[in-house]
Amino acid sequence: MATSSVSKGCFVFKPKDSKKRKTSTTADYFHKGKAVSENDKLRFSSYQSLWQQMKEETERLQENLNEKMFDNFISFIKKSHVQVNSEGNDWSYRMRCSEIPTAALVLGVNVPDHEMTVQSLSDLLKQSLTPHVVCLQGKECTTVKQVLQKILKHLMGGNGNEEEEEEEEEEDMERSVDFHQIKMSCSMASLCRWYNTVAKKSTSKSPRKKRKSLLQHEVAPPIVIIFKDLESFLPKVLQDFIIIASNYIQRLPLVLVFGIATSPIIIHRMLTHSVSSLLCIELFQSLPCIDHLAAVIDKLVLTTKFPFKLSGKVLQVLINIFLYHDFSAKNFVKGFQLSLLEHYYTQPLSFLCCALNETNARVHHLSHDDCELIRQLPSLMGYVDHQDSEKQVELLTNDQYLKTIVQTLLTDLHVYHKNYFAVLKCLHIFTSSLPKYPLGKQIRELYITCLESNVWEIKEYSSAFQLLGMMAKDELVRLLQKCVEVLQSSEHKSLAQATQTLEDFLAKFQKLDDAPVDDVEDGEENITESQRSLQKKTDLYQLQKTLMEMKVLKRRKKPSRFECLRMDVLQFMDQLARQYLVSPDTQPLHELVYFQDASTLRRHLNAAPRAALQMALSNPYYYLKNEALKSEGGTITYAAPDICIIYKLHLECGRLINLYDWLQAFATVVCAAEGKDPDEINNGQVEGVIHARFIRAVSELEFLGFIKSTKRKTDHVARLTWGGF
Known part of the structure; x- marks a missing residue:
């Protein structure tokens, strides 16, 4: 074990028979200290597989963008x-x-x-x-x-x-x-x-x-x-x-x-x-970071390739962090990964959040306890309430029948997302070019609005369709062509009829261009005659009468064929939105694929260090879990650490804190904790150890930014924070 060296040094020799410390893996946290079950392993493997797919997708996206x-x-x-x-x-x-x-x-x-x-x-x-x-x-x-x-x-x-496995010996010697x-x-x-x-x-x-x-x-x-x-x-x-x-x-x-x-x-x-x-x-x-974010959302969120989804509030938290903190798409993906991990960790039925081709096998192996957990889901309870009495009994008592219904509902949920995203993109195509963007300029804004409520119930939706009612023919035809391309790419049977209807509208607009100009209608002739009469000399009464007649004739004027066709298009788009853009909360079993705990995500990503420090100093039991540290609000526990005692004592002071009085109060609390009589402090003299503990605690409090030295009074410190827990 001895070694020789020209220079002095420190050498560490690990014993050969030393046992390696057992380190916890990520999979160990999924069973929360309990016995590992098959569902826990399946949840963890599902998370790993899904995240690996998402990671590869983001890497390909990054390469394509740059x-x-x-x-x-x-x-x-x-x-x-x-x-x-x-x-x-x-x-x-x-x-x-x-x-x-x-x-x-x-x-x-x-x-x-x-x-x-x-x-x-x-x-x-x-x-x-x-x-x-x-x-x-x-x-x-x-x-x-x-x-x-x-x-x-x-x-x-x-x-x-450099990953070079085969290098020549001559080059190695030169390097x-x-x-x-x-x-x-x-x-x-x-x-x-x-x-x-x-x-x-x-x-x-x-x-x-x-x-x-x-x-x-x-x-x-x-x-x-x-x-x-x-x-x-x-x-x-x-x-x-x-x-x-x-x-x-x-x-x-x-x-x-x-x-x-x-x-x-x-x-x-x-x-x-x-x-x-x-x-x-x-x-x-x-590429600008905003465009990078839009591409990431399109690949990870607005797709049916991955079964995992975010609720409106969770997505809003991630977007707010992006817009108001760092503009980092990388951190957005990390927040998305945290949401995915939290969903699979907290939701015991999240193993059913998988690809559609794997769903049937997993549903088939559901245990009785898993079926009971499914029956307790609020969305399934609402689904059961809308069934007749015989089906309600079967759903609540027959596990095999429940598995069949669960398979059907998960398939319907997948179809719902396919139609949802296709119609969402069509609605965004129509509203993204409107003045002042009533439904948002980016598709993420429209998506969050649709997630939180029925979009047709908000005021901005009606405003958008009023603006669409004044759109020119060329612009309307261009938007219809884009919508047809989006619906055709979805390749779903339920939207085939909608695609055909939009193609028929395009054909009708084409016929409008080829049709000859119709004769002028009676109302238009009367308006023209009234306009000619305005050019003649007349008195004030006759002028008022002519203007009133023109106003009445304009109200009676029949809409043109283009205006009627434009109205039909907007009514059809409104019908599509009301049919397919219903809130995900109305879908049975949406809890299996949607992560909705925005508060947990905000707590992890938006750290509040001052609040955590004040909580730790005012209530050390919250972190240390020591029964001796339990106390009522406002009281000072004798067994608390020195810095906690110093912190609570400084809350009782004003802007300036007298160090001598602070020391005496600290010594009184510490002596009581040690079983000494506080009256034994003769002439204000405290022990050197207590004095040193006080200086160290004050220094730590100053380092944390709660107090600072002041030149106004040499034996005082200034308080920097106000309020506490």
Whole structure:
């Protein structure tokens, strides 16, 4: 067990026969400390399977959203140094070669999503273009020396993130560089020497089987340096590094990438004109975070691919956190995952929240206890109340009959969602372009409205249809064509008739264009005659009489064929909404697939640290679960921790707290807890231990932000918070 070393050190030797501590897994929490049942395992496996599908869907979505930007970015890097080895005598070419190719990547204010985007970009570069990719963060690079050290460590020492299972021994020996030497010789000259000896050798070798290079090996691969958060870098450090790198741009194929959260103008604010002129900047814009959220909601929420659904209040909590906190689609997906986990954890029948092809087998294996839990669901109780007496008896007593009905209801629930989302998208197509957006501009707003109540009962619904009643023919035809495409994509039999009706409306509008102009109606002739009479000389009485006649004739005017057809279209859309957009709360067994506990989700995601601190200090039993800490409101328990006693005593004081009086009150409580007589404190002298405990508790309270020192009185502290639990 002994060891020798030139330098002093501490060595830890673990015993060979030591038993590993048993760690709890996520599956252990599903049975809540009870015996593990088959339903618990099934719930956990269902959660894992469903979340894996959702995770893969979001990853594919992320790749598709950034695909165009990444393709342009790869093309920019490929062309940045492709002509370095070619001969060029043009003045503009020589000027461009003396500049550092720089990509300004505007990622948006959704900072939590930047890591995911940058990581995807880095992986894509390593797989398709170059293995020499370095990612830098502002908090790790406060000096130029640290910037160079990070670059040399990632390139010369190996990144550790490259998944290359088969590497040649010669390359391994060249990459095994002592990190102490890197720190001693951190300079661009060292990087040049390494690149000339190591990187260019890879160009003469055949490409690896696993790496599909888009860049032919005629040109050495570039070195891409990504500044993840440009705003957090010190301007002086950034300027010095760019000046140093510009002197080596003819020998090193460098490419800089600036990750920008605010605006591209930040580059010119951080860099002087002389430094920014050394860069050849090209701008790349990522998808706005609002569009990213809309795509995520469309793929995860407004779909029948996944059986799990969110209630209106839960979805509103997640959207509010997105809009008012971080604009992060990544955090929105995490909140969605938390909702999924809470649903499968708290709902004992959530194992029935699965794909439709798995439902029949799981319903068939329901036990008697499971059937009793199903009978206790409020939605099924309402369904039973609407049945006749014989079916009610069968549903409440016969488990086999109940299983048959449950299978039918779950199938109907799936069909309900298919029709619901198709009609919802059609209604959104009609109302999203209206002035002032009475039913919302985004489909998520309309969806939340439909979840919380019947949409046709609100005032905004009637306002929207009044505006639709004034829509022009061309716009109405365009909206009908979009609705037909949506209904055809649903491919459900119940909406086939609705699709055919909309196609018939389109055909009638087409006939309106082809039909000849009808003769002028009698009412229109009378109006024209009245308008002509207005042009003649007349007195005030005759003028008033003519205007009244015109008003009456306009009221009697028959609507045109287009107006009648437009009214029929709106009536049909209103009929579709009333038929298919009924609230999910009316559907039997909706509790199995809908998560409705918005308060739990809000408590987990919207943390309130001050409220938690005040609860812990005023009522320590809430967290410590010690019976000796139980007390009535407002009283001070002697067995409470020192900081809790100090906190309750400071609640009795005003704006300024006298430290001496505070100490005496604390000593009185502590002495009573230890069984001492508080009157034994002679002349106000307290023991040194009590005094030290008081100072430590006051310091902790100051650290938590409840008090602060004040210059108004030297022996006082100022109170910073008011109120408590």
